[in-house]
Amino acid sequence: MAAGEGWARVHPATGPLRGRVTLPGSKSVTNRALLLAALATGTSRLSGVLRSDDTRHMTTALRAMGVAVEDLDDTTVRVTGTGRLARPDGPLFLGNAGTAMRFLAAAAALVDGTVVLDGDAHMRKRPIGPLVEALAALGVAASDTGGCPPVTVHGRGGFDADRVEIDGRLSSQFVSAVLMAAACGTRPLAVTVAGGDIGARGYIDITIAQMRRFGATVEPSGPLAWRVGATGYRPVDGAIEPDASAATYLWAAEALTGGSIDLGFAAADSGQPDARAWNLIRAFPHLPPVIDGSQMQDAVPTLAVLSAFNATPVRFVGIANLRVKECDRIRALSAELSRIRPGLAREEGDDLVVASDPALAGQVLPTEIRTYSDHRIAMSFALAALRIGGLTILDPGCAAKTYPRYWDDLAAVGARVERA
Numbered sequence: 001m002a003a004g005e006g007w008a009r010v011h012p013a014t015g016p017l018r019g020r021v022t023l024p025g026s027k028s029v030t031n032r033a034l035l036l037a038a039l040a041t042g043t044s045r046l047s048g049v050l051r052s053d054d055t056r057h058m059t060t061a062l063r064a065m066g067v068a069v070e071d072l073d074d075t076t077v078r079v080t081g082t083g084r085l086a087r088p089d090g091p092l093f094l095g096n097a098g099t100a101m102r103f104l105a106a107a108a109a110l111v112d113g114t115v116v117l118d119g120d121a122h123m124r125k126r127p128i129g130p131l132v133e134a135l136a137a138l139g140v141a142a143s144d145t146g147g148c149p150p151v152t153v154h155g156r157g158g159f160d161a162d163r164v165e166i167d168g169r170l171s172s173q174f175v176s177a178v179l180m181a182a183a184c185g186t187r188p189l190a191v192t193v194a195g196g197d198i199g200a201r202g203y204i205d206i207t208i209a210q211m212r213r214f215g216a217t218v219e220p221s222g223p224l225a226w227r228v229g230a231t232g233y234r235p236v237d238g239a240i241e242p243d244a245s246a247a248t249y250l251w252a253a254e255a256l257t258g259g260s261i262d263l264g265f266a267a268a269d270s271g272q273p274d275a276r277a278w279n280l281i282r283a284f285p286h287l288p289p290v291i292d293g294s295q296m297q298d299a300v301p302t303l304a305v306l307s308a309f310n311a312t313p314v315r316f317v318g319i320a321n322l323r324v325k326e327c328d329r330i331r332a333l334s335a336e337l338s339r340i341r342p343g344l345a346r347e348e349g350d351d352l353v354v355a356s357d358p359a360l361a362g363q364v365l366p367t368e369i370r371t372y373s374d375h376r377i378a379m380s381f382a383l384a385a386l387r388i389g390g391l392t393i394l395d396p397g398c399a400a401k402t403y404p405r406y407w408d409d410l411a412a413v414g415a416r417v418e419r420a
Contacts, residue, residue, distance in 0.1 A: 008378075008396035008407060010385035011416040012362070017259035017386075019413035021250060023242035025050035025075065026272060027402045028206055030240050031058045031099040032180070035107060036214040037079035038067040039184055042235035044214075047076045049240050053401045054097040061104055064088040065111070083184070083232055087113030087155070094149075096122040096326055096373070096401070099173060101149060105131055106177035109140040110184050111155035118150040122373055127324050130167040131174040137164050138178075138189075163190035168198040168224075170324055176207040182228035183216040193224035199321045202273030202295055209271060213238065241265075244272035245376075246403050248281065248302040252383050253413070255284040255306065261413050274299040285311045285358060294318030297325075300352075301380035304333045307354040308344060309361055309387060320350035326401070327372035336381060340367050340388065364389035375401040382406075386415065 030050040035058070037044035049055065051074065059069050059077075066086030070078040085107060094100045096119055105128065108115035118124075129147035136142060139160030142153045159182070168175045175193060182189040198204065201224075208218050208226070214236050217229035242265045250261050267278035277299035280287060287310045293300040300319055307314040322329035330352050337345035337354065345354045365388055371378040375398050385391040396419060399406040411417045 005395035006397060007420055008382070008393040009391070009418040010382045010393070010410060011418075012389050013257045013386045013415060015257070015414070017253050017257045017261060017413040017415060020262040020264070021409045021413060023246050023263055023265055024052065024403055024405070025240035026243040027052065027054055027245070028099065028203060028272065029210065030055050031103065032176070032207060032210045033240060034058050034062060034069070034079065035103050035180060036210055036233050037235065038062045038065075038081045038085065039083065039107070039180075040081050040214055040233035040235045041083040043078060043080040044235040045072070045076065045078050045237040047239045048242070049075055049077055050243065050402065051075065052404055053095055054100060057094045057097040058100040058104075061088075061092045061094060061100060064092060085111050087111050088115060091116040091118050091150070094119045094123065096120050098123075098126060098171070101126075101151075102128065102131055102171065102173040102177045103180060105142070105151050105153060106135065106181040108153035109135055109138065109155050109181060110158060112157050113155055115153045115155060116150060117153070122326060123149050127170045130170060131177055134164050134166045134174065134178055137161060158185045159189060161189070162187055163192070165192045165194040167195065168193045169195070170199065170321060172198050172200045172203045175204055179204070179207055179218065179226065179228060180211060183211060183231055183233060185230045187230050189228050190221065191226050191228060192222065196224055198224060200273055200295055200297055206271060241270060241272070243402070244270045244275040245298040248274055248277045248299045249379050249383060249406070250409070250413070251278055251281045252302050252306045253386060253410070253415070255281050256309065256383060256386050259413070273297075277303060281306065285309060287314050289313065290315050290317060292318040293322075297321055298376060301329060301333060301376045302383065304337070304345070304352060304354055305380045305383050307356055308337055308340070308384060309358055310354070310356040311358060313356045314354045316352040316354075319352060323350070326374040327377065329374065329377065332372050332374065332377050336369050336377065339369065340365055340384065340391070361387040366390035368392045368394055371395045371398055373398050375399045375403065379403065379406055382410065
């Protein structure tokens with residue numbers, strides 16, 4: 001066990017987990033709304049915002065760029081912007097917050113001056129090259145470090161070009177970043193996804209919905225092409241919807257224990273991609289033999305751990321992008337499931353195959369689960385501990401990246417959780 005990381009033990013459930021949980025706000029919506037409020041001219045009031053490591057990095061960076069962000073209570077902020085961002089006094093440190101890094105790298109083109117964006121050791125391994133190439137095509141001098149952060153952007157107050165193609169195969173965040181910055185340009189910008197392929201289209205839909213909410217004009221011009229008007233943004237008062245990715249853990253906990261957890265949130269009411277995992281989870285223990293995770297990538301760790309207890313094996317396809325998340329999630333899921341029981345999961349190319357063994361439930365299999373500083377690995381393997389005794393989750397604090405109250409919420413619905 002690495003020094004200073006700590007551990008968590010979730011003991012096997014002795015009965016159905018029941019209760020009510022107030023989900024955190026969506027990370028995807030929160031960081032988009034914070035940036036758009038910062039780019040608006042005037043004051044926005046946002047309620048239901050997620051308070052986590054990722055949103056803290058975004059907020060700190062926006063303050064460094066001259067935006068007034070006031071905390072009104074635990075989930076409400078007031079953001080006052082001028083329609084532009086100021087050059088920060090020093091580099092922006094963004095930890096391992098991918099949305100903050102990618103969105104702010106494009107927004108930095110709107111600054112008059114040089115902006116350096118950096119992160120922790122994990123962020124320095126995450127790709128950003130296609131976004132830097134798109135900025136260069138827009139006339140913005142920018143450089144990365146071997147295709148990853150740190151990134152240096154020499155902002156000129158906007159873009160010179162009126163059209164750009166972006167490679168979105170590694171991350172839809174590259175496309176979202178340019179779309180959001182485009183509305184603050186001096187003329188309309190045509191944005192096209194190169195090759196007609198993108199990692200997670202649903203997140204582009206979230207981006208466009210938020211842009212329109214803040215007054216931008218975004219019109220489709222093809223299956224993966226849009227025209228963004230140079231409208232700027234107007235301030236908005238509104239709420240952030242609950243996080244569907246967070247909901248998947250509690251939906252799975254219900255399925256594994258026969259429980260009933262009231263989230264005050266219906267999957268059918270959400271526009272977030274991971275909400276579609278609900279229809280799969282409710283089919284447990286008869287998950288389909290093949291699950292395409294391409295459009296619900298952050299739900300794959302939840303579904304993979306759930307699959308360990310399924311009646312039949314499950315193959316996950318369309319998940320190559322999971323190799324460039326906070327860690328290589330395909331490798332991490334395969335390694336840690338097989339640490340519980342050798343051969344429980346394996347990689348086949350970029351597919352993940354979970355062998356499935358309902359007889360795992362009720363066994364005691366002392367195992368230390370490595371989490372690779374990845375919040376989704378930590379939270380998903382806590383689900384396995386609801387059915388298998390002896391599992392220890394290392395570095396449980398990494399859940400704070402998107403769900404700081406996760407361990408407390410598990411306990412609130414009846415799980416026995418120990419932490420040190």
